Amino acid sequence: MLMRFSSPPGRIRAIIAGTVGLTMVGAGTLTLALPAAAESSRLVTAGKTAEATTVQDQFFASYVTDGDPATRWSSLGQDNQSVTVDLAETCIIDRVDLNWEGAFASKYTISGSTNNTDWETLATGTATGAGKISHITADATPDAPSDDVRVDPNLEEKDAIRFLRVTGDERGFMPYGISLYSVDGYGHGCTPLPAQPTPTPTPTATTPGSTPTAGPIETDLGTLVSRGAKASASSVQNPDFPAKNVTDGIGAGPNGTRWSSNNADNEWISIDLGATYIIDALGIDWEGAYATKYTIDTSVNGWTWTPYASGSKQNANRDEIKGDTSPRARFVRLTAQERLQPTYGVSIWEFEVYGHDREEIAEQHAEGKGPGGLLSYQKPGKASSSQDDPQCPGCTVDKMFDMDLSSRWSVAEKDWSDNAWVQVDLGKTAEINQIALRWENAYAKGYDIEIADSENGPWNLVYRTIGGQGGKEVINIDPTEGRFVRVTMNDRPIVWAGQKFGYSIYEFRVYGTGGDPIAPPELPKDPDFDNLKLVWSDEFDGTAGSGADPHNWTLDHTAKAGDNNNAELQLYTADTNNVRHDGKGNLIVEAKVEDFHGAKFYSSGRLNTSHKVHAQYGRFEARVKVPEGKGLWPAFWMMGSSFLDGRPWPNNGEIDIMEVLGHAPEETHGTVHGxxxxxxxxxxxAYTLPDKTNLSKDFHVWAAEWNSEKITFLLDGNEVYTVTRDHVENTLDKAWVFDQEFYIILNLAVGGDWPGSPNADTQFPAQMLVDYVRVYQSEGSGKLTIADPITTPTTPTVTPSEPTVKPTVPPVKPTTKPGEPTTKPTVTPGEPTATPSEPTATPGQPTDNPGEPTTTPVTATPSPSATGGGTALSETGAGNAGPQGLIALLLVLGGVGVVFAARRTYLSRAERP
Structure with a gap:
């Protein structure tokens, strides 16, 4: 179950028995807090827009506000580099937390502004080492985690600001820049910005700030043919300034949009018109960071380019260009050879193409939807080299043709260069119409696709690009005959401290007719949700005080508080102290405040069906009464069973059927992760029943109806949210990983960054009551594995039904997204990560094992025992010791006094012990 990023945790006061010091146990930060008063201050930077003076490669400024502990902004290797967050409101700042990567600032300044021009210093500081969190607070007695606390009472006297800036005045680790995982500003007294006037629509496409108009747009330059066209670029400064902005017709103005490149020469932007036209003219609306010298080329196919025009500039005025010729082209590319300022890239509001005489191109289709079918499954392949070492074991050619998106091919480390190739033998001559590539993070920016009749050629070039984007790329080509298909990679975009990775591909799929295809295995039959049968259940009819049925459930336990992520406060125990039957047909999952010689901690329960009950497809249902109270976090969720075989999270998939926050007991959340x-x-x-029912007042039925095409979350028959395979594969361009068996998990967490800490009003003990958990399937559908069946389930008294109450409003997505699932790499204080300002297992970036860019961070991926399998989460031997044994263990490991200090990490339940 993955958190949603919401209000920050309340300030947590240490509870110390006797003479107590701060003590660390193992690699984790111990965390204990008792109910504390709620704070009025809130996190005001989450999800807000950020910009930076410079950006190293793809470590964008926006990563400091995305709530993801593994992504980060990195500057170039210069002093006085800064990152600025637009709060989109004015707030009085109470506290700023700076989470430094290894490339920290030895001196820094925090400033505020209302207009992004006039700046006032809020605080200054000196980071003391890599991996530290600098806490700058107005509170004279701060209770922030104790990495690097700086108290500045002057913050209380500062006025409200809109823009918050952090400037690295001096770098702490030469020759690198500075790098921040997060800039978290907390504030109060926030006021919305005045409403911005809506620009008056105009009929032309050349007026900055104008609203795009529908239909053909005629101007003095001709007919505008680029409105809404696909655009790609060699780089982007920040995700807020993507290439697509140059064709949206909005342009400069209060709500203007633009593309901005990295700060380098020879950056380019290309427009795909989607058809060919006779090109008449171009219009370029430059932002202040313009190119002093540039060239423009055109192309029919995207790889053979013909010069069209060139230009030089001394100001940011609009350029209108008519070339010496009128070529027929589908693609138009601008290359900024030289830029105005060395500290910035180039930036364009609008890039307009005018033309006439449209000619359609061959019909395009989604992956596998054209003539014929998949030709490459389990076919033999070859490569320039393959990686098979501890960093990427078994990353061989065959992994590209196995229809498994968790396995991959990687070029051998010795061959890390701009040149590598892979090819497949289709067995017989085929007519090929589509190639689909699923790149790992080490993708090719420039590559060719060629087809041949013979393994040794000659090769026929059918596609070339210098603007590969990675992820899922589907290339439709004119039907071409051949038996062999080859991808030659010649440009690597990921640069890390001056070095580049190799290449890595999850899937290389070839579609068409003919060949000698092998049919992939068929998926299990989808369930018929109108004719379901109960295939497994636990009705929790045990005697009062007895434990959960061991045929069905494994109880997890947390051997030490450092095993908890998400800044959660509980220890899970594996006995009836926290999980037991009530003798009335319910299972109690109970959270308590435990007391041992004056030292207090929270205990709770988590249980799962791993290695006991696994199922694929059907209706998964639980009738639950959730607790109410700040800091309580009950959940009913599932993990992909491949996790137990070593497939890393989130590749195994996660289905969160129910999450409720104790301080908002009227709202439920359903989410999937992959x-x-x-x-x-x-x-x-998220969803609230039409009458805004407090879900803690009675039992309610949560369910997920899951088949090969979608997963629908339900509360009392009302739809909460539906996610579809089509959305994941064709909108997100990601892998649908829900075609396997999953196992079930129930738990009650205490505290954490999403619900926050308990307060004085939270009542303990708190109980989640579970009436039943049931799995329904129809005849011959899905899969079901029961390791030790003891009874045949009987027909339940409550069966799946149509919604009894229809939602009055459509389900809505949360306004803030769940937090990221990976933990920041552990860094020894005062010591930089493997290479400062280099990727440290950042999603979408290479890891610090250069041939293995998707290695899961060492602190992020739990072992198969972490969520089940009957093995303790820790090797300390405290598996079934119960709460007193756990406390004794803590006292042995941590000394007499144990202080639990809050940690801010936004992780999945899959990451949580």
Missing amino acids: PGYSGMGGQGG
């Missing part, structure tokens, strides 16, 4: 859409990108929604 590779490339976990954490901040998790796909989910």
